[in-house]
Amino acid sequence: MYKFTQVLGRVALCALAVALFAGCQAKEAPSAPGSEKPRIALIMKSLANEFFKTMAQGADDFHAKNGDRFELIVNGIPNEEDVAGQVALVEQMIARGVDAIIIAPADSKALVGVLDTATKQGIVVVNIDNKLDAQVLTERGLTIPFVGPDNKAGARLAADYLATKLQSGDAVAILEGIPSAFNAQQRKLGLEEGVQAAGMKIATSQAANWEMAKANEVASGILNEHVDLKAILCANDSMALGAHAAVRESGKAGQILITGYDNIAAVAELVKSGAILCTVDQHGDQLAVYGIEFALDILAKKGAPEDRQTPVDLVTLDSLQSAPAQQ
Amino acid sequence: MAASTKTSRSLMVWADFLGLALALAVLVLYFSMTTENFFSVTNLKTIANQIPVDLVIAAGMTFVLISGGIDLSVGSMMALSAAVLGVLLGPSGLPFGVAALACLATGLALGAANASLIAHLGVPSFIVTLGMLEAARGATFLVTNSQTQYLGAKIEWVAAEMFWGISAPILIALVVVALAHVALTHTIFGRSLLALGQNEEAARLSGIPVKRIRWIVFAVTGLLVGLAGILHSARLSAVDPNAGLGLELRAIAAVVIGGTSLSGGRGSIVRSAIGVVLIAVLGSGLAQAGAQEPVKRLVTGLVIVAAVILDQFRRRAR
The missing domain is CATH 3.40.50.2300 (Response regulator)
Structure with missing residues (x-):
């Protein structure tokens, strides 16, 4: 009996593999010869x-x-x-x-x-x-x-808009994407430029690798350490959602402004409700x-x-x- | 005579926690000195509210490692369970209770699928759960249509502060840890599990239903994963198709820091929980210190290895 189930399992696995393979093949668009x-x-x-x-x-x-x-x-x-x-x-x-x-x-x-x-x-x-x-x-x-x-120019838009809501000397934090990616670097530069041009102070700038849960952990730490923080600028919208949850949990909802980037549907909703200040759409x-x-x-x-x-x-x-x- | 062995044994149990507690104390001390607000009640609460998911997953992972297996699929399974929760609660607009039950059921079903392949077909758990790691992630993308769902008020209340800054998820997680601890140390299941991990053949010959025990271990882990899915979504008030990426490795690290053997037969739920706290303290402290990504990764890696080495030295010295 045991052997039978074992054989059955192997057959099932093989069938699965074949099915998967066939599935992959089927995805290719058939090309007419000489096309x-x-x-x-x-x-x-x-x-x-x-x-x-x-x-x-x-x-x-x-x-x-x-x-x-x-x-x-x-x-x-x-x-x-x-x-x-x-x-x-x-x-x-x-x-x-x-x-x-x-x-x-x-x-x-x-x-x-x-x-x-x-x-x-x-x-x-x-x-x-x-x-x-x-x-x-x-x-x-x-x-x-x-x-x-131009990711740098896009990020600058978000930072400049934030600057109209804050004052010179206010402390802000930046959540970066994956440090090795060019767009992450460009967005970070754009955010930094905008913040500095408005005379705001960057309390800390850390990578959260584009991820929501990671951004939540990092933002929680930052909120705890920098009690005078006024805003968190995020290099993408997933991180903005993570930061939003961290702000809510810290009991500072409404006191800390959040900016995102990418304009995903979930964040567009939060921009509408005012929970997130702005995001950037690069179509x-x-x-x-x-x-x-x-x-x-x-x-x-x-x-x-x-x-x-x-x-x-x-x-x-x-x-x-x-x-x-x-x- | 008997009394004295008993005392020395309970002393040994306490000494068991000493190395870990020491490592934790060193970390807390270091971050308290290098940052302004690490050593504060607010931060204690923040960390407490951050760890429920990891605590619940680590409890399941401890069972799995003690049985001599491994579960690489917990992160993906959590994402899929949470995705089901998100779709039912969001677009479908079902009540929370229904969505939460479906989330738990998804976790249990996935865990049971792992369990059946591992226990009854005898496929190594590494392979089965590696397959599940991929398959469940793919299914998550399908279910969520690769989109992040914002749930907001529909789920936020689950993670809302109840008293003294404490939220329901941490209490739930502590109950899970307590139950798992009792199951491991004070039940026939626990003893059978340890016996299975130490020597499967001997366990089988002494009449322990090894297949059933192994099945239960992976199925229960699935159920805990479902629970973690609810807690995770509540904390972020959103469901994210990339939820739980790398969770399996973080859980294994916490469990191993807690002294559970990768080759099975030995482990403790409470120590795994301390391992979880250690990793959370490290993450929180590094963020507060403003450490950059390369430093964070280097330090995290070194602390994991150092904690395990410390633990082994202490064991050998005994």
Whole structure:
């Protein structure tokens, strides 16, 4: 009997493996032999992150309307810190012989090597979301166009808006993203610049790695140590939610202002209720689309690629009330 | 004679806690000196309200490690349970009681799935729970549609202050720790579990239902994970598809700091709880000291290893 269940288990496992494999295969869009449509691979960070999920959704919608122009393969890594996983994904896409790769790099330096390989194979590479490190690109003599928002300018918008609510000399704290990521660094710079320009004081600036629970722990500690704190500026919305919970628990709700970045639905709600002061929308749903359009342009014209900037907008209670149609 | 062995044994039990308590005292002392407000009642409350999830998970993890197994899936299972809670409470608008029961049931069901594969099909727990780590996370993304749900007032009241800054979650967690401690030290289940961890073959030959014990261990861990899902969501008043990332390693670290053997057969729930407090104190203190990320990680890693080494020295000296 025991042996029977054991065998049964193994059979079930094998069946599961086959089913999974078949499932993966089925996801690929069938390509007609001799078809001229360019194959474009979109490589995201974590598809678990709402921001990237929206981005992928935008790309899918765009593809649904323009299916005759290109084929789309969307990929993501399980978590944002899995740099090696993303390198492997790029390698797989090279092996599949795609015509263009649109990538939101998990790390601004570590991905350059494999993207260099892709470029050498004649694949058009377009960088979105998190900008590749300029110095590393120059060292390798590589030009990869960046299509995306200016994270520093976006963060500055949030800090400047906060400054209108506070006074010079007020103490604020910053919650940073993953320290090694370029967009985290840019947002931190933008927040710092805005805070300093208004004469406010940065009590502490710490990384919470984009994560809600981590931000909650760090913010709790900060609130306890810096009793005169007036605001917490967060480099993304997940961290703003974590900080919001920490502020509520400390009994200082309403006394500490919070700013976010990304404009996820949950935070937009809190901006409406006034619990979070503002967030920044960089139109995530369109970012990948901008990248795809750009790649199609390059493929068609074989022109010299240049960076292209996409819009960033401040989201406040006022902006939400004046434009109820959005979100 | 008998009385004196008993005293020396109870002395030994207390000496058991000494190394850990010392490590904790050193940490508290250090942070009290380097930061302004670490050593304060407010901070004590903050830390107390931060640890319920880890306490509950660590209790389950202690059982698992004592049985000689491991559970890598607690973080993902917690995220999935919380996701079910979030969807039922948020968009579906069901009452809290129903959503909370569904959350517990999800945890229990996932734990039971682990348990059945491990106990009855004999697949190593490392493999089964590694699979569950991935699968439950994937299911979480599906259930939440990868979106963070803000629940606000629908769940906030669970974690609201009751008296002296203490909230229900910490009381619930302490009850869980107490029950788990009694189950391990004063019941047939506990003795059977220790015997199973020490020598499975001997345990089987002496008539202990090893399969059943092992099944219970993983299923109960699932149930505790479901409970942790409620506590976690209440604390953050939101449900996040990335909830519990790395929770399994933090729980294992706390349990191992508490002296529970990774190879099974030995462990203590109370000591695991102290391990949880130690890690929480470290996290809170480093944040208050304004330490940067690299320093935080270095220090956390070193403290985990140092605490275990300290513990081993003390054991060998005995």
